[in-house]
Amino acid sequence: MAHQQSSQARLSPSSDTEDMTEMSMLLAPRLAYFAGVARTEHVTRAAHEMSVPQSTLSRAMARLEQDLGVDLFARHGRTVSLTTAGRTFLASVERALAEVERAAEQVRADADPATGKVAFGFLHTMGAETVPGLLHAFRADHPRVRFSLVQNYGEAMLERLRAGTLDLCLTSPVPDAPDLVARRLDEQKLRLVVPADHRLAARRRIRLAEASDETFVTLEPGYGLRRITDDLCREAGFKPRVAFEGEEAETLRGLVAAGLGVALLPPPTVPRPGVVELTVTAPRAVREIGVAWSADRPDTPPVAAFKKFLLSRRGSLLPA
Numbered sequence: 313m314a315h316q317q318s319s320q321a322r323l324s325p326s327s328d329t330e331d332m333t334e335m336s337m338l339l340a341p342r343l344a345y346f347a348g349v350a351r352t353e354h355v356t357r358a359a360h361e362m363s364v365p366q367s368t369l370s371r372a373m374a375r376l377e378q379d380l381g382v383d384l385f386a387r388h389g390r391t392v393s394l395t396t397a398g399r400t401f402l403a404s405v406e407r408a409l410a411e412v413e414r415a416a417e418q419v420r421a422d423a424d425p426a427t428g429k430v431a432f433g434f435l436h437t438m439g440a441e442t443v444p445g446l447l448h449a450f451r452a453d454h455p456r457v458r459f460s461l462v463q464n465y466g467e468a469m470l471e472r473l474r475a476g477t478l479d480l481c482l483t484s485p486v487p488d489a490p491d492l493v494a495r496r497l498d499e500q501k502l503r504l505v506v507p508a509d510h511r512l513a514a515r516r517r518i519r520l521a522e523a524s525d526e527t528f529v530t531l532e533p534g535y536g537l538r539r540i541t542d543d544l545c546r547e548a549g550f551k552p553r554v555a556f557e558g559e560e561a562e563t564l565r566g567l568v569a570a571g572l573g574v575a576l577l578p579p580p581t582v583p584r585p586g587v588v589e590l591t592v593t594a595p596r597a598v599r600e601i602g603v604a605w606s607a608d609r610p611d612t613p614p615v616a617a618f619k620k621f622l623l624s625r626r627g628s629l630l631p632a
Contacts, residue, residue: 495623
């Protein structure tokens with residue numbers, strides 16, 4: 313057939329991504345039409361079921377065959393039947409359309425105000441008590457909203473916000489970036505944690521400069537608490553000597569108990585034996601906790617509801 317040759321010349325098989333994208337954009341609008349005609353084996357009946365003019369459907373099928381360069385149907389008066397190529401094509405088209413429908417159902421379900429989903433990230437140090445308490449309080453009024461939870465350090469969560477895999481995150485320090493929106497919610501005092509048999513363990517308060525000769529255990533670079541630790545030590549007039557870099561505050565607290573060094577940490581959920589936690593009087597040792605989200609991504613109803621809830625907890629986010 314002449315139209316097959318010209319179409320094959322225009323859409324010859326290629327592994328080039330740009331060519332494949334062009335072909336997909338060309339074929340996609342006609343796939344549902346094709347499936348409807350294949351199901352009914354009758355153009356007029358298919359046009360009626362899909363509420364499109366018969367002429368439009370006939371032209372779409374002819375153009376689809378032209379673009380592919382193969383005959384998908386054998387014509388028998390007003391009826392049609394699939395060719396071998398048509399049956400092969402139909403199997404893939406039905407899978408593709410089913411996958412699109414599943415995706416549509418999923419995004420509709422995720423956006424449902426009552427049963428939708430919120431992708432929420434938070435710091436490791438907020439996972440034991442703060443976040444469970446927040447979710448419990450929110451679900452009192454929104455019992456069927458679902459959560460996809462991510463526990464990570466601050467910079468990793470901000471990248472997830474930018475990539476669209478997180479809707480909201482609790483982080484520290486509060487980010488200042490043009491592509492993100494952030495709101496301060498609360499602040500948390502940091503303490504100098506020392507071994508129970510340490511020379512400073514009998515103290516209740518301390519100026520951070522008094523620990524300038526100590527060895528520190530800290531979180532790894534990139535963690536917000538590590539940045540705050542470095543900044544506070546610099547403000548106190550020294551650079552900390554770091555013996556170990558970890559990923560979780562409670563691991564550091566355990567290493568302090570083992571005598572490997574001292575650490576600046578938020579309060580523990582439950583008291584840890586083997587350590588003493590000193591109030592730092594200077595410089596002011598706190599970390600701000602905030603909520604962040606993408607500046608250019610609209611909220612679904614469940615995300616908007618949870619965001620409003622978090623903002624309502626300004627000043628009372630953290631357990632007393």
